[in-house]
Amino acid sequence: MVKGLYIHIPFCNIKCPYCDFTSITINNEEIYKKYIETLKKELLFYKNENINFETIYFGGGTPSILNPKYIIDIINFIKKNFKIVKNPEITVEVNPKTYRFEDFSILKEFGINRVSIGVQSFLVKNLKMLGRNHTPEDCLKTVEDCLKAGIENINLDLIFGIQNQTLEDLEEDLKIYTSLDIKHISAYMLTPYEETPLGQLVKNGYFNLPSDEEIEDMYKLIIDYLKSKNFYHYELSNWAKEGYQCKHNLFYWENVQFLGVGVSAWSYINNVRFGSTKNLFDYIEKVNSGVKPILFKEFLTEKDLKNEKIMLGLRLTKGIDKNLIQDKENLIKLLQNENLLEDKKNRVRLTPKGFLLSNYIISKLLD
Ligand SMILES: C[S@@+](CC[C@H](N)C(=O)[O-])C[C@H]1O[C@@H](n2cnc3c(N)ncnc32)[C@H](O)[C@@H]1O
Ligand code: SF4
Incomplete structure (x- = not known):
């Protein structure tokens, strides 16, 4: 039984220098519309699979670059064409510079009950170092508006191991994160992927990330601090208040079958793992000519x-x-x-x- 659905939205306002996710900086309503229509067509390829969705996850890229009406449109389409449980967990990843109260209110009305915000840090020096396009105030406003709209299941992403970051900086961040009324924190160690600008800067010695020992101290601080604030550490990079573990991500880690649609999305169905093309135009062309946009497929043996x-x-x-x-x-x-x-x-x-x-x-x- 396929229980999870991942939908990849490959658009961003800017490309962050450390990011290796499949996304491009396009601000074009026509392309967004075309992409949404294509996603629906791709979904229909799987209409006859043994599906009962318990979770839907809009990830990116930046799903919140889209007007919420597109997200709603897809959800309505899924409800019309697939079996889905009564109260599915529906998550949308949100960049702090995008959605505000009205957007969250619309999402809430149509059943989105989990929001994951790409905060990364509340310290200006870290945000600058990461090349983020938002301020700590944007992050606070996003959390506040989301709560005001009635979505209480909020995750905030945190990145640690940033150049010049001290343990005191990290503790200050953790203090702010845990002072907010949120249910979940994903804390990622900054990874300098080679094909990214950050990766190149690190490789060529222009950037020095903290040492392994410093990273270990930071990770331990996160574990101890969040424990003291009743965030339960349930996965390498994830902490949750009781009852708020991310069901969708647990499906990945617990080997439950899931479907992924959109550019670069992965799926795992009937012991077969497969992934789609990373090229947006290739994706649109293939799906619209009735061909699955699969780039690789692998059968998993015992x-x-x-x-x-x-x-x-x-x-x-x-x-x-x-x-x-x-x-x-x-x-x-x-x-x-x-x-x-x-x-x-x-x-x-x-x-x-x-x-x-x-x-x-x-x-x-x-x-
Ligand atoms: C798709 S993004 C989240 C939503 C949105 N795109 C944003 O950045 O605001 C997923 C998360 O992965 C993490 N991430 C991305 N690249 C990373 C890297 N190189 N090292 C560590 N974490 C990274 C960030 O915390 C980011 O929020
Ligand atoms: S980190 Fe988020 S906003 Fe930045 S480029 Fe990657 S997906 Fe886009």
Whole structure:
């Protein structure tokens, strides 16, 4: 059963220098309209799949670049053409420079009940360093308007490990984040992807990101601080107040089937993982000529599925069933001695230090 739906909106007002998401800076209503119509056509390719959507997630790019009427239009289309549970979790990613009270009110009226805001930081120096186009006031206003419109399930993104960021800066940020009436925080370590301007600046020595030790201290501070404010750490980068874990993202980590539509979106259906073209015009052309815009497709074997369970499960703080890696007894002991892995009641999970090296550790534990 396919339970999650991801919809990618590949438009942004500016391209942030660190971002490797598929998005382009186009401000053209005609293209937006065409894209929405194309998304609907693509959705219809999956009309006969075994679907009952429990979550819908509009991600980007910047979905909030669109007039809310487009988001509503898609939701109505989905409700008309697919099975969907009574109270689905519907999330929209929002940039702090876009939606205000009226927009949130419309979203709320049509069933959007979760908003994820790309705040990154409330400190001007961090926002400047990240090349963001908004101010701390924009972020506060967005949260305030969202709450006023009656959407209480709010996530704020936070980025740490920024050049010149100190532990005191991070603590100040955490203080502001947790002073707001929000339910969820996603805290990402700044990653200098090679193909991005930031990646190039770091590679060529023009930018120095904090050292591994500093990053470890920052991550530990986030864990301890958020715990003291009753945010439960449930995944590598995600914290939630009780009852507010992101259902949609949990589907990814718990290996539940999902459909992704739009440029560059991934899907996982009937043991097949597939992803779409990253090129907007290629996407529009293919879908409108009745062809699925699939770029790659991969059938997951029994061994792949086991590896997926290990890889995704170890991102969660509840970890995985020890049986999944029982043949790696020596490695487990080694990782435990290094304080990277803990073994509790037949479950194995990464420690905070282990989370920071998760890619490396997980690669060693796979079959
Ligand atoms: C699609 S964006 C969120 C919505 C909107 N586009 C925005 O930026 O306001 C998803 C999130 O990924 C995170 N992110 C993007 N690039 C990153 C990078 N290189 N390192 C760490 N986090 C990153 C940011 O926190 C960002 O808010
Ligand atoms: S971080 Fe968000 S706003 Fe910036 S380019 Fe990426 S998707 Fe667009």
